[in-house]
Structure formats: structure tokens, C-alpha cells
Amino acid sequence: MIAPIRNRIARRALRVAACLMCVCPVAGFGFDLPQENAVPGGVKIIRLDGSGSMPYVESDDHRALVVQDGVYWVAVVGIPLSAPLGIRHVSVRGANGATTVDFFVADKRYTSQSLKVAPAQVDLSAADLARVADERVRIDHALSHWTEPPPESLRLPQPVPGPRSSSFGSRRIFNGQSRNPHSGMDIAAPTGTAVLAPIAGTVVDTGGYFFNGNTVFLDHGRGLISMYCHLSAIDVTPGQRVAAGTRLGAVGMTGRATGPHLHWGLSLNRAWVDPELFLP
Ligand SMILES: [Zn+2]
16 A cells, blocks of 8 residues: 555645646645546536635535645535436535536446346345345445545545456346446455555444445545445454555455455445546
């Protein structure tokens, strides 16, 4: 984890150096922002007036992440995969009163994926349906955490090395039946490979879930929550503070999985967003 941190410091130094050469307003301590892509499952970056205290930004009634980048406040807004295309609004309450910021959500053609799993993982028994409903409430609870301070970075290295499928957002067809789109990144790695916290956070919840298998949720601050699924082992406990590089558990194939891999989910203002946009 040392190399990404060193790269981060180098990028910041470069940004400050650039500001000494041109007379641009981005002076001071910059923030590592994600790549912007205003599509369903993407991220919109909105620069706001930097004077005064941190503005309160809401999207779909969920508080959005705001960080200081140089002389600006910057809202980093997650766009749900279910968001309609076209104009989208966020509300901003700041030093100069309340206002609405509009932006455009463009189309993104996500692919479709056909997968074969055990029949009981598609046509759920009454007991399993009840279990999944309870788990949905628990997941919602984990995603709705809001803590300070802000994440140490919005550039998150891969939690495990390995090839990643670019299947975020793809329509999922299990045993011929259409299900929810894929809301994370899958990274293939052998069972037992260590899963490392990409940046510092607090363990919000851990447990065994019907679809997600053994799972860890991390709260990184200001509504950025990450999720690690299908683990063969969990090595952290709720409430534990973890530094970047801490071992969270090991890769496995618990829950609904066709082979050993890590499912890595990132949620901003309770919307699953594409982890690819956050890679360094
Ligand atoms: Zn997955």
C-alpha cells in the first residue's frame, strides 16, 4: 500500500507545481477526486463556492459527499443505476442560502450477462425470500451510515490483485431469468487471497448473506461505503478502525458466485457507483 500513497503525494505535489506556473485558482491542498462520468451508476462532480462552511448537498433526499479541493467545495454525487436519463437535480444549502444545481445524466449502454447457478439461488424458497428481505434492510442500514471526517482519498486501489471484469451495470440473467443489474466490480483471484482495505475506514457490519456470502462493509466517511463479498474468511469485526492495507478477509465463493472472486461495491449517497471511476 506504500506505492499508491507515494503516488498520491506525488500527484498532489504536481498539482501544486502546476499552480505555481499558471495563475489558476486551484491553489492549496487538492483532493484526489474520482473520474467523472454522469451516467446511471456514475459520478457527477459539482464545484461549489468555496467561501463559508461546508455546504449541505442532497440527491434523492440522501446527503451527498462534499470535500474541499483547493479553494472550492466539491460535491461528489453518486448517480443510481436506476436513474432516468436527462436532467437531474441536487439541492445545495450553503452560506448564500438554498439553491438547486441541475446536470444531465447521459446514456450508457451496459451489456447483458447470462449466468448459470444452482436453481435454489434463483427460485428462492419462502424462508430464503424472508431472509433476503431482512438482509436488504441490514444492507440499507450499512449504506446509510454518515460519519466525519471525509475519506482520505477518492482514488481507491484494487483491494486484491487480479483481472477485473468490466461488468458493472450489466443486466444479469440467472438461469434464463432477468435479475437486478450488477452493482459492483468482480475481481478474479484464488480462494484465500488477502483482501485489503483500499483506504482507511471503520467496519460497519460483517456477516453471511444469502446472495453476497461472507461480507464486510467499510465506512470511509461522508457517505462513501465499500462492500467486499463472497469472502472465504472475515478477519475484522464491526466497530474496528482499519488503515489502508489492513487485511479484511480472504477471497472465496460464498453466496451466489460461479467461482472464486471478490465482488467489490462502492456506494455514494446510497447509490452503487462504478468502482472503476475510483481506481488510481
Ligand atoms: Zn459481482
